[in-house]
Amino acid sequence: MKRRDFIKHTTATSALVGLGGLGLNSCSGFNNTHITILHTNDVHSHIDPFPTSHSRYANLGGVARRASLVQSIRAENPNTLLFDAGDIFQGTPYFNFYGGELEFKLMSKLKYDAATIGNHDFDNGVDGLLAQVPHAKFELLSANYDFSNTVMDGFVKPYKIYMLNDIKIGVYGIGIKLDGLVTKRLYKETKYLSPFEIALDTERVLKEEENCDLVICLSHLGYDYENPERPSDTQLAQQTQYTSLIIGGHTHTFLDKPDVRINKKGDAVLVNQVGAYGINLGRIDFYFDGKKNSKANGVSISV
Structure with missing residues (x-):
């Protein structure tokens, strides 16, 4: 979806998906609380829009445009969170010169809530990553990277809990x-x-011990692979029980709308990834009823 079309038609989305065993139908009765999740992945230090002469992404992307779009969505729905699924660093001279400082500062200006860590975020080593942590006014989340024997120990959390309008x-x-x-x-x-x-x-901890109403994974595993031995987001979705949304990265997969997979409990899980280089912004809208059952839909918006 193009940005101008999104602004004119903010309700254009994929089919409404019932989570927690609910069916596919309208959101009637699910208007108690509306939560919006925005996300990027594999931005790779692309601060500026692509030039008009670019063969594939002419005049797309850019942090300033993303900021404007995010601001308009937050004005529409204050109950909005913004996430990134990793590979923030590496790809333009901005990273070569500033080492990730500019990327983290701009993400902080956009008020990202959290990001996970991709493989390219290690390109200046754990020491280089640590040097940029003071510029990140958002959480770095990784549950399966153990940094206890590195300088990054204590600077990365396995998870974070947010409260939005009682959700x-x-x-x-x-x-x-x-x-x-x-x-x-x-x-x-x-x-x-x-x-x-x-x-x-x-x-399990988030659902059973922390009593979360919605569980989201920020993944840098990759969307899907021909080799079934390579862990992927589609495999993860099918193995989970409580995760409702997997925001992915690494494979630069352009999805127009979230992929729907079925977990071990027979419930729908949304898997989404919006390509790379900041040319798209992912949007997922969750609608909760009075019992905190939810339905969701999603779309990829060109920036």
């Missing part, structure tokens, strides 16, 4: 295996833990 939202991060993607000298003693095992344990 308790638990958000956790999951990262891809670093070995083979990142040089050992860069990630040093960072330990990679099983993403599925950790995700299932974290979502």
